[in-house]
Amino acid sequence: MSELLKTEICGIKMQTPILSASGTFGFGEEFANFVDLAQMGGVVTKCLTLKPRNGNKGVRIAETPSGMLNSIGLENPGVEKFLSEILPRIKNFGMNVIVNISGSSVEDYGELAKLLDVDGVAAIELNISCPNVKDGGIIFGTNPNAAASVTASAKKNTDKPVIVKLSPNVTDVAEIALAVEGAGADCVSLINTLIGMEINIETWKPTLGNITGGLSGGSVKPVAVRMVYQVAQAVKIPVIGMGGIRSCADAVEFFLAGASAVAIGTANFADPNVIMKIIADLEKYLQRRRLKNISELVGKIITQ
């Protein structure tokens, strides 16, 4: 890997600025046949909670025009099993492991951050934006004070960089971003999914067991680019951009909007090797534009 794509975000050295988005890439090992995980900026894990969760009942995914709805509901094996079984296994892939966590109280985030302050974890990403669970996640992500409290709770309990994942389901995303920056967040990532729903016109019932779900995929990209732009204008900490990225061209938009790195989510499902394609194409793009490093692209949108 050349120097073109090397970067460093809040102290995490990355071979490339391409990460996986939480919930779409398991713990990384599921994709090891298709992606050289060590070439990624990091694998952001499936969201972990203190106790194992089964997630939501009924149908949990539905395809939509240029996207999909999901209402998995944070199914995960719990932090203990992650630490005892999964982390020792995935350490061997030589990638940055960024652990996404969610809690149902401010204290939960602190406790999770403390438990995960171990060797082999590169950073913590706070999920304060999951739209699919009642008892956590998004309730902290839609109120600036609650978002700040959760951030401070995590920061107090770990020396790892803390990334806060923001919800698009708010009136002013920059306000939340400023609140978590003020509470000590090292980085923000956005966007999580947009709340949506689908109704079956024959049964008159919602497609998803949970009634509503989170919309992701190509259709959310313009919303994501706009929000990354707004947040990057507002905060000084780095921004990880995501939402509907399927190609290098999509990724470049996010860098220009102000993202220092990007994450690939839904596109992994259709193309398990899409991250490798984006890395290769991004390198070519930088060469064609005669840029020496990806940092020369970040925030370089020309608005006048």
Place this chain on the structure above:
Amino acid sequence: MSKLFESEIKSNVEVAPSVFKLEVDAPEIAATAKAGQFVQIKLPSSEFTLRRPFGIASTINGVKIFYRVVGRGTEFLSTLKAGSSLNLLAPLGNGFSMNASSKVLLVGGGMGLAPLLSVAEKLREVEILIGGRNRDEVTFWIKEFSHLPSIDIIFVTTDDGSYRYGRKGFATDYLPEILSADKYSAVYTCGPDIMMYGTALEAIANGLHCEICFERRMACGLGACLSCSIDTINGRKKVCKDGPVFDAREFIFNT
């Protein structure tokens, strides 16, 4: 180990109303796939975000799958012609154990008969109970199964009794009588959940090993997205990765 393949469509024909048989040239999948494993097909159109999972029905002379047109994806698939190319992710999942000591009874309904066809192709001695709503739903399956050397007897049920060489009713109504012949070492089943659970209870009551093969909505097929998780007595399992074939005893809950 699953891989990505670009494979050419050899044929894609309607074998019953809204039911298609798709044959692709994929020698490596044909050589390695186990009965019960599946393939994730990427539809060649930007209109679709997710792949579509299909059980592998045959690996003789190309890889065959069967599908019913139920939505936009399968409708698009049905328009593809021989000679065009498809991107496949395969083979996925675990497959049937295929280690029965003697004759196996297959019990299948609807499109669930597809993976059982692959079982019948690979085992030496099987009998099959085919269930369907009506004559159209069973006749093409009977044709597919009847020419396999492993097939001894084909039992048939239709919900409406329209297949006159079979019985009227559900497959599970006929099953106790078939099992009473006491000549099977295992039962493999694939079809609607209610049929599979009924079959599993009957098989287990007869002291038989039973394997069930699930169909679920899924996105990745690799065990990452958790769309297809199910409850078992051994905790949560993923249909795509831990299955789609499970020992039926994993679903006998003490409620």
